[in-house]
Amino acid sequence: MIKINEISNIGIGTYRMEDTPEYYKTLKYAIDSGINIIDSASNYNFGNSEKLIGQTITSDIREKVFIISKVGYIQGNDIKLVKEIDNLSLIEFSENFYYSLDPKFISFQLKQSLKRLNTEYIDCYLLHNPEYYFNKGYNKEQIKDIIFASFSLLEREVEKGKIRFYGISCNDFNKIPIIEILESIENFPAFKFVQFPFNIVENNLSDYNVESCNLTIKKLKEYGLFTLSNRPLNTVYQGKTLRLTDMPSQDIESINQKEEMLFDSFQNTIKESLVQLGEDTDLENYYPIFFFVENRKNIANVEAIDKAIYEYLLPFLDALNLRNAETTKLITELRNYWIIYTQWSNQERLNILKQDMIKEHKMSATDKRDFSHILADYYLNKEGVDCVLMGLRKTDYVDKVKSLLL
Template sequence: MVNLKNLSKIGIGTYRMSIQDLEHRNSLNYAIEKGINLIDTASNYQNGDSEKLIGNFIKDSQRKNVFVVTKAGYIQGDDIEKIKGLNIKKLIKITNHFFYSLDKKFIKFKFYESLKNLNTDYIDCFLIHNPEHYFAIENNYQKDINNDILEIFEFLESLVTEGKLRYYGISSNNIATINSKGIDIYKILESKNNYPSFKILQFPYNLVEREASNILINKNSLISLSKEKNIITMSNRPLNSSLDGKVLRLVYNKSDLSLIEHEKEEELFNSFLIKITEKLKILGENSPLDVFLPIKFFIDNRKIIANSEAIDKAINNYLIPFLSQIELNNYETINMLRELRNYWVLFSKEFNNKRLESLQQELVHKGILDSNDKREFPVLACNFYLKNGIDHVLMGLRNKKYIDEITEILQ
């Protein structure tokens, strides 16, 4: 078993990794070879396929060489049907496709399912996954949130006694903030003596979201308070954040940007708009294009959309339905749209670089980053997090290239 003191500073986060992808298995193996022994997953990642990937991997004599963290709380995908016979009481419906629960019966169910998915007799660390979701909609469970967490701790402590679990804790997106959605992390940390295997807190920490370093309670930051209580901190989202209301990737995009041709995109986009205008006239509609919101969005924003995911969402949810409505979803138009999408993805990378450069200059000006540090940005950022008291940084290392970039931190 991997001792807590021997955990690698960098862990591999498997949010987007699945047993279906051979490259992901190869990345896991390569990460272990390079000295990474910390693997983070959750029961809902890839509808359970992330856990299954790890389970398939660690059965090959790797179990003793890795420390596996998983989480529960989310009810999505196949789990929505699975839980119907469990009579779960503390259950909330956030959307038709997303439920959430901290009912001990549900946590027990997910723990044993994770054991099966992970193909193991024990789990190194089990985290309550984003308990702030209890505050997504009005419900009667919010006032009991802290007691519910401690009740689950009692259950998890019993699993430690049985040898099925080693440690447990909380993963939350906002426990580091003063507005922590009713979760009193100070109260929970003060109760630590009653829960000796409560050892880990996971939360976002990056160059934008640095609240865990700020004074939170009694002149303590969450990081300093955790150290005082002998709690290990793990940063998620180290290279992804949000700035000015838009997603920001904290990595410079270098590939393909030489292919950006603004004039050609302008020509193609104008041709695209002309086709729409001509079709609207045939339908007897002579209003200017900017009265149609799907079209206006791309006229105004196509060069400043944050990432490809946002581009695809806008195209698939708004633009294509609009084209279908006016019966312009023919091969020629859709092919033109595909070509435009390629330009827009490049624009998003260029836009990200400009925003990141501006942030970097601001952080250098404030003395947070060193202008003379010319290392790759992921290395620079992760070293900053570790220097500021974060114990471990979880990164989405889905291929060998990403692992090679951060190798120097592992030395």
């Protein structure tokens, strides 16, 4: 089994991965390249992320890979199953999302994860965002009791050999009693890991104010904890989502000309349909299409583009009886242009951030490495993170960072 000090300093986060041949190939390639830690959670792609790992990490290489999973979220088919557990304490955020760190739920979910992961044990099991209790009005004393009860259960699972270590994955340490937890660490010998978002913008753990105590990466490590950072290449900057990686260069003026001609044609098709229906042809009065008139060149990411298309545009076309092969083709072509706008805007804002980093001496103006490589190097060597978890969904993503592996 891999010892903690043998864990690679770059790991794979599988939030967007599921059991497909492409991701199977990527995981195998990453392991062959020297990456030996894989991070997942019971809710990632409704368990399909864990299934991918279970299919990839065969028995002959199991002890060469450190597997992390998490517990807390209740989604999909698990909602119905957990409601059958007697006296289970859980909190409801919506009809499709429940949350619990009740020891009875942890025991239930651990069995499910072990089955999906196709393994006898999980190397590290994390409580997944316990700050959800704070968001539902629990005070820190109540949250401390919940976490310590969870830790006691996890210590017993360590004794059974179902997990080796455990810890906490948290997006905001100010919302949980982290100081009390750290001060009680001697009572929980297998509590060894802590995970948190950390990137060049979200870098509070360089100087994190928790109850007047500066919680730093260095302090966490002084308590004997292994630090895992996530979201290294995704953040919010200038009020919008920013992908911290370089985008393909584009001739934006040429793209503009082609997109505007196509979009004008699309609007004319809609206006013709409105005329036939005897309706007002002023598109400002129809939000589903006017949204794109106003915003199509400024949408933050591909996910937001697709959401707007499926929630606004397509239902609008259905109402006009305009969903056909011709308009579907038009939308597909327009979507490709809108993605280019998103990439171009991302790169423009990223270039501003890079200039700020150069001024702050966080990177050199002459450094020509891929930006994801520069950032991972910075997190590891300047900030002291033990392991940076990255969404290495393609083999060439692995190639960009594997020179950093110890």
